[in-house]
Amino acid sequence: MKTYRMAIVGTGSISHHFAKSIHDLENATLVAVCSSTAERAQQAVAAFGVAAFHSVEKMLAEKDIDVVCICTHSGNHLHPAMEAAKAGKHIISEKPMEINMIRAQEMIDVCEENGVTLACIFQNRYASDYLALKKAVRTGRLGKILVGNAYIKWYRDDAYYANSDWRGTLAGDGGAALINQGIHTIDLLLDIMGGVEEVYAKTRTMTHDIEGEDVALAMLTFDNGALGAIQASTSMWPGYPERLEIYGEKGSIILEGGKITAWNIQGEEKKAEVEHSTVATGSSDPMAISYHLHRTQIKNILEAIDAGKSPEVDGEEALKSIRLLERIYQSSREGHSV
Numbered sequence: 164m165k166t167y168r169m170a171i172v173g174t175g176s177i178s179h180h181f182a183k184s185i186h187d188l189e190n191a192t193l194v195a196v197c198s199s200t201a202e203r204a205q206q207a208v209a210a211f212g213v214a215a216f217h218s219v220e221k222m223l224a225e226k227d228i229d230v231v232c233i234c235t236h237s238g239n240h241l242h243p244a245m246e247a248a249k250a251g252k253h254i255i256s257e258k259p260m261e262i263n264m265i266r267a268q269e270m271i272d273v274c275e276e277n278g279v280t281l282a283c284i285f286q287n288r289y290a291s292d293y294l295a296l297k298k299a300v301r302t303g304r305l306g307k308i309l310v311g312n313a314y315i316k317w318y319r320d321d322a323y324y325a326n327s328d329w330r331g332t333l334a335g336d337g338g339a340a341l342i343n344q345g346i347h348t349i350d351l352l353l354d355i356m357g358g359v360e361e362v363y364a365k366t367r368t369m370t371h372d373i374e375g376e377d378v379a380l381a382m383l384t385f386d387n388g389a390l391g392a393i394q395a396s397t398s399m400w401p402g403y404p405e406r407l408e409i410y411g412e413k414g415s416i417i418l419e420g421g422k423i424t425a426w427n428i429q430g431e432e433k434k435a436e437v438e439h440s441t442v443a444t445g446s447s448d449p450m451a452i453s454y455h456l457h458r459t460q461i462k463n464i465l466e467a468i469d470a471g472k473s474p475e476v477d478g479e480e481a482l483k484s485i486r487l488l489e490r491i492y493q494s495s496r497e498g499h500s501v
């Protein structure tokens with residue numbers, strides 16, 4: 164496999180997970196980063212040990228790059244993605260791919276038009292406990308699936324929002340607890356349960372001075388006839404590990420904080436048959452997550468690019484959670500099911 168020359172746009176919190184992942188991978192090397200200002204770019208040279216720019220266009224013009232990793236705030240994934248795609252670079256975007264369907268679809272279109280790969284980070288899909296759950300469902304061990312729930316009762320204090328110019332804003336974050344924190348478990352829920360036929364939701368801003376929701380409830384009917392619930396919050400002090408619950412006719416599996424806490428299948432030994440993943444929950448600390456799952460997903464993405472295949476979480480796959488969230492917000496705004 165060739166060695167991929169990687170660049171990172173946005174040198175905030177999550178960019179360090181990318182830098183560490185790229186450092187670990189044999190077939191990837193970090194060649195440049197791009198910060199929002201000249202001052203931040205200067206700081207980035209020391210932090211990342213590579214050339215740093217404060218213009219994506221300039222970075223793309225001056226450095227030989229294969230893949231651009233987009234770590235800017237969620238409402239500014241589209242611009243760097245467009246520039247990178249037009250320059251013929253593959254793209255790995257952080258989640259959510261963008262803050263609404265129109266902007267996310269533009270990302271997909273520009274990548275298709277320029278023949279480059281678009282992948283989106285949903286690293287929890289690569290946790291071994293989640294993969295065991297998914298295999299059990301796919302191989303029919305739970306029988307017909309009846310109910311799937313995603314509960315993300317997390318806590319973020321006022322400073323978390325006050326110290327950021329984009330978190331909790333509609334333009335920068337697209338909302339708050341659902342689209343920023345909840346989306347990981349919502350992505351897993353959709354990966355297991357499939358498409359959503361109908362949603363009825365209530366979202367509220369109850370404890371923070373932000374535009375987006377900090378408490379949200381949604382009731383779902385899936386295309387396969389199963390039912391489900393989503394509860395997402397950043398107001399539930401002290402913050403509880405997120406739960407993914409899957410109930411079938413023959414049994415049920417519950418993941419809590421990324422780990423299997425219940426594995427009950429009729430006629431089978433009561434056991435969780437996996438080495439627990441190295442997942443840590445961000446229930447009360449946003450940076451508690453480790454970078455290992457980022458590394459696994461980035462490795463898989465580079466392998467897919469090398470093989471000329473679509474990565475597992477490509478643009479269409481990443482669009483699914485954004486589509487559901489748009490319907491949740493619409494249902495709450497309009498007061499009826501969508």
Ligand SMILES: NC(=O)c1ccc[n+]([C@@H]2O[C@H](COP(=O)([O-])OP(=O)(O)OC[C@H]3O[C@@H](n4cnc5c(N)ncnc54)[C@H](O)[C@@H]3O)[C@@H](O)[C@H]2O)c1
Pocket residue numbers: 172173174175176177178197198199200217219234235236237238239257258259284285286327343452
């Ligand atoms: N996968 C995960 O578990 C995970 C965890 C945290 C954040 N994220 C996602 O990563 C993204 C960034 O989050 P963060 O916590 O790192 O935010 P952050 O605010 O710490 O960092 C974002 C950075 O982007 C920079 N930036 C903004 N516009 C820019 C531009 N035009 N050019 C260059 N730099 C620019 C900002 O200056 C800032 O340094 C968000 O989309 C978020 O949802 C994902």
